[in-house]
Amino acid sequence: MNAAIARLHEMAQRPSRRIVGLMSGTSLDGLDVALCRLTGHGAATQLALEHFATVPYDDDVRRRIRQVFARGQVSLEYLTLLNPWLGRLHARQLLNCLRTWQVAPADVDLVASHGQTVYHAPAHQHQQADFAGLSATLQLGDGDHLAQGTGIITVSDFRQKHLAAGGEGAPLATYGDYLLLSSSAEERLLLNLGGMANFTYLPRAGADARAAFSTDTGPGNTLLDAAVRAHRPGLAYDEDGRLARAGRAHPGLLGALLDHPFFTAPLPKTTGPELFSPAYLAAAQAQSGTAALGLEDLLATLVELSAAGVARAVRQVVAPGAPLPAVYTSGGGVHNPALLGALGRHLPGAAFASTAVLGVPPDAKEAILFAVLANEAVAGQPVELGAGRQRVPAVTMGKISWPG
Numbered sequence: 001m002n003a004a005i006a007r008l009h010e011m012a013q014r015p016s017r018r019i020v021g022l023m024s025g026t027s028l029d030g031l032d033v034a035l036c037r038l039t040g041h042g043a044a045t046q047l048a049l050e051h052f053a054t055v056p057y058d059d060d061v062r063r064r065i066r067q068v069f070a071r072g073q074v075s076l077e078y079l080t081l082l083n084p085w086l087g088r089l090h091a092r093q094l095l096n097c098l099r100t101w102q103v104a105p106a107d108v109d110l111v112a113s114h115g116q117t118v119y120h121a122p123a124h125q126h127q128q129a130d131f132a133g134l135s136a137t138l139q140l141g142d143g144d145h146l147a148q149g150t151g152i153i154t155v156s157d158f159r160q161k162h163l164a165a166g167g168e169g170a171p172l173a174t175y176g177d178y179l180l181l182s183s184s185a186e187e188r189l190l191l192n193l194g195g196m197a198n199f200t201y202l203p204r205a206g207a208d209a210r211a212a213f214s215t216d217t218g219p220g221n222t223l224l225d226a227a228v229r230a231h232r233p234g235l236a237y238d239e240d241g242r243l244a245r246a247g248r249a250h251p252g253l254l255g256a257l258l259d260h261p262f263f264t265a266p267l268p269k270t271t272g273p274e275l276f277s278p279a280y281l282a283a284a285q286a287q288s289g290t291a292a293l294g295l296e297d298l299l300a301t302l303v304e305l306s307a308a309g310v311a312r313a314v315r316q317v318v319a320p321g322a323p324l325p326a327v328y329t330s331g332g333g334v335h336n337p338a339l340l341g342a343l344g345r346h347l348p349g350a351a352f353a354s355t356a357v358l359g360v361p362p363d364a365k366e367a368i369l370f371a372v373l374a375n376e377a378v379a380g381q382p383v384e385l386g387a388g389r390q391r392v393p394a395v396t397m398g399k400i401s402w403p404g
């Protein structure tokens with residue numbers, strides 16, 4: 001028998017596994033690395049986060065990814081080269097983390113690698129008549145290169161199975177959120193404020209699991225970051241929302257931005273920077289006569305847009321007058337008081353807390369979720385949330401690469 005298959009068989013039967021989750025999100029800020037001890041599987045999964053770090057990308061890495069990121073037309077040669085290059089980069093970044101943490105690669109059971117999304121094309125968003133009705137998504141950072149570069153069996157490319165089973169390839173947070181964070185005490189909304197904003201709705205544990213699902217709600221930080229970069233080259237984002245807090249939202253521009261069918265489309269839905277791009281912003285500015293708006297007012301408006309997108313989606317889940325579920329926030333947006341303030345205004349009466357109070361550090365959550373998916377791929381069963389009603393297919397996800 002292949003030694004890697006024997007190792008997989010052995011680790012699948014063990015009570016616990018040590019899995020490192022890797023996530024490189026749409027903000028291109030760096031690689032999130034979460035070393036997890038996962039005990040059990042399915043509803044019995046228990047998480048102990050041993051270490052977490054975000055390894056920042058330098059300007060050269062960001063420049064290379066931006067050559068293809070969310071672009072309709074790219075050099076096919078460049079894209080082909082970027083795939084193994086990112087796999088090797090992520091392998092080196094992971095090995096550096098393990099060295100710092102004094103963990104031997106041989107003591108890690110699995111790498112769970114999301115890779116870098118470079119294009120997300122849900123059926124409702126792309127305009128390719130040849131592929132009408134087909135959803136697709138592409139993540140780079142090849143798993144074989146990670147396995148070969150680290151010597152650790154690697155699970156990668158999680159989104160393809162979700163697509164193959166009828167989903168949009170995202171959000172995948174549903175599964176891990178459901179397994180780790182359902183509560184019998186309360187209904188929950190787990191709100192992730194990354195480049196895109198998305199949430200998972202969790203009914204009370206023990207109630208009808210078929211109600212659990214995740215959806216994107218629109219932009220999170222992506223347009224804020226793009227505006228800051230355009231007006232203040234050298235700055236990556238609006239630190240602590242200082243610029244946005246100094247501005248006033250422009251109602252005409254906000255109205256033009258919200259006047260997009262994405263915001264009224266039924267849930268669940270996914271999107272990305274392909275739609276919520278500088279071109280979308282420029283069109284709304286032209287329509288509202290706000291092309292010359294100052295940066296502070298522009299950011300104040302974009303913060304309102306992100307919060308309004310979240311609130312509109314929440315209102316599609318929660319019946320009018322019904323109490324709002326408890327909201328737990330994660331992602332880089334938790335560090336932006338302007339965004340949190342806007343959310344408070346758009347969802348009055350909601351109780352907000354960070355996922356940290358649930359034992360999941362907000363910056364580490366997405367990397368942890370991929371470790372959970374890899375744990376299910378090896379030791380679990382397809383997570384059954386109900387017959388695909390909310391496009392949450394009952395599948396295990398990820399492709400397995402072994403070294404050697």
Ligand SMILES: Nc1ncnc2c1ncn2[C@@H]1O[C@H](COP(=O)(O)OP(=O)(O)OP(=O)(O)O)[C@@H](O)[C@H]1O
Nearest residue numbers: 025026027194195196221237239240331332335336
């Ligand atoms: N101190 C801060 N003040 C304001 N904004 C911040 C701060 N720290 C992080 N952010 C925002 O968070 C972003 C990074 O968020 P995160 O790492 O969650 O995104 P991501 O995982 O790349 O996105 P996605 O979840 O869409 O894939 C930054 O680009 C910035 O906009």
Ligand SMILES: CC(=O)N[C@H]1[C@@H]2OC[C@@H](O2)[C@@H](O)[C@@H]1O[C@H](C)C(=O)O
Nearest residue numbers: 117120170171172173194196198366
């Ligand atoms: C295609 C893709 O990479 N989507 C990401 C992105 O970042 C946030 C949002 O858009 C979400 O849909 C998803 O990531 C999380 C981890 C998910 O799948 O749940």
